[in-house]
Amino acid sequence: MLFVGDDWAEEHHDVELQDQTGRVLGRAKLPEGVTGIARLHAMIGEHVGEDDEPTQVVVGIETDRGGSVQALIAAGYQIYAVNPLQVARYRERHSVSGGKSDTRDAHTLADMVRTDHHQLRPVAGDSVEAEAVKVITRAHKTLIWERTRHMLRLRHALREFFPAALAAFDDLTAPDALQLLGAAPDPVSAGQLTKGQITAALKRARRRNIAEKAQAIQAALRAEQLGQPAVVTAAYGATVRAQVAILSTLNTEIQNMEEQVEAHFGKHPDAAIYLSQPGLGVILGARVLAEFGDDKNRYADAKGRKNYAGTSPITRQSGKKKAVLARHVHNDRLIDALNRQAFSALHASPGARAYYDRLRARGIGHQAALRQLGNRLVGILHGCLKTATAYDEATAWAHHQQDPPAAA
Known part of the structure; x- marks a missing residue:
């Protein structure tokens, strides 16, 4: 058996090879990419025989994603994705000084898979269909989280200078709210919106009870409120326009990604x-x-x-x-x-x-x-x-x- 600790970074990997007794067989700093993987295979090849199975090589690494991990899986090695918190706790078993380095982390990872791999979770052998679903669903959810963040930023700006907009629009990510705020991002221009303009936005958003909602929105936008100086209001209006543009784009991309999620998920045999x-x-x-x-x-x-x-x-x-x-x-x-x-x-x-x-x-x-x-x-x-x-x-x-x- 050969045990490999791989402390990866964006540009390079610190690796260490150990035998079953814990004796260090080799250390290296390898570049990310094809060259680094080729050199790692060469290092491993120096210590395993031609008749040895690839599963006799056990690798510990702090991630389960990326091209390097996929290359290691393709080689047939046993791969364990170790949580960084577990690595930190294991390192403290042998040293309480708090010292840390990439070389030391590679040694710790090699030690962990040598002594405790039975306690670790191997990288799952998911199908490519499942991996594709994972990529697309995570991207879709991330866009939704980003939309929530930008919605909260928009809400914060409106609360500071245009609280009437918060009373007029219960959902700041809705198409009608974004259209009206984009056209009238400040109290003065919003108060000048006609009922016809509001009605048109509601129709495009396919709302119900349009006449009643248009009346309520117009009344809320024209209600008296505490204001800011004109120059400050203009600055806030610019930030509202920017947030409206971002939210509109996010709405479009979320819808596009939702279609991709449906397409990829529908192809999976367990769907x-x-x-x-x-x-x-x-x-x-x-x-x-x-x-x-x-x-x-x-x-x-x-x-x-x-x-x-x-x-x-x-x-x-x-x-x-x-x-x-x-x-x-x-x-x-x-x-x-x-x-x-x-x-x-x-x-x-x-x-x-x-x-x-x-x-x-x-x-x-x-x-x-x-x-x-x-x-x-x-x-x-x-x-x-x-x-x-x-x-x-x-x-x-x-x-x-x-x-x-x-x-x-």
Whole structure:
């Protein structure tokens, strides 16, 4: 066996090779890209025989993505993506001085995969279809997060000099709000908007009760409010125009990416199973698939999948003290999708609703009940994927008629 620690950076990799006894066989600083991978293969080739299997080479690296990782996987090596926090804690086992270097980190990674690889999670062998879904869904979600950030910046600016706009528009990312704010980004120009202009914007946005909403918007924009000096108002108006332009572009790109998510997700062989789950549509289903991956051997059982999802509670016990707590370290993208699924499942699944109601009747809070429901739904999904069967309401909740355990 040969153990490799790879401390990667944007431009280079610090690597160290060890044998089974921990003896250092070689160190190098390799460039990123084809040249670096070729040199790493050459270093490994100096210490393995022609008849040795590539799986006898075990690599520890602090990422599971990128061209370098894919090249290592393609070579047939065993790859372990180690969390940087785990590396830091392992380094503290041997030194408390706080010293750190890239060379030292490569040594630590090689040590970890040599002594503790049975405790680490190997890089999943996901299909290229699942990897494509992961790339596109993450890009889509990132754009949504960016839109929220820019919406909050727009809201902050309007609150400072044009609070009437906040009363007029309940959704600052809506097409009609962006169109009207782009045309009239300050109190004076907004007050001059005619009912016809407002009506036209509402029609293009396909709103309902257009006449009533146009009247309400016009009245709100013309209401008296505290103002800023003219020069300050002009400066704020320029910032509003900039934010409106960014939000309009983000809306367009989010819609385009949503179409890409649907296209890629529809090609995956497990799409039908995900879509059969209560509370999962195309977008949420694609996100859950992307974050779980489709490696059939990644999760030994439903508990393993729940632990990875972060929906299962953790127990802290010392002496007579025992506490069951929610996990706060988790994949934000996955837990967000699962929480949304649990909430939607309340309307889509009678079994899910009954389970949630039983939890609430026992005095468990809304969020804790949703968390437990999400944990159950992850287990149900695992069973469906394992048996390659679609969700069935009766089968899914047949074993959960008894009261569930206390929530975290």
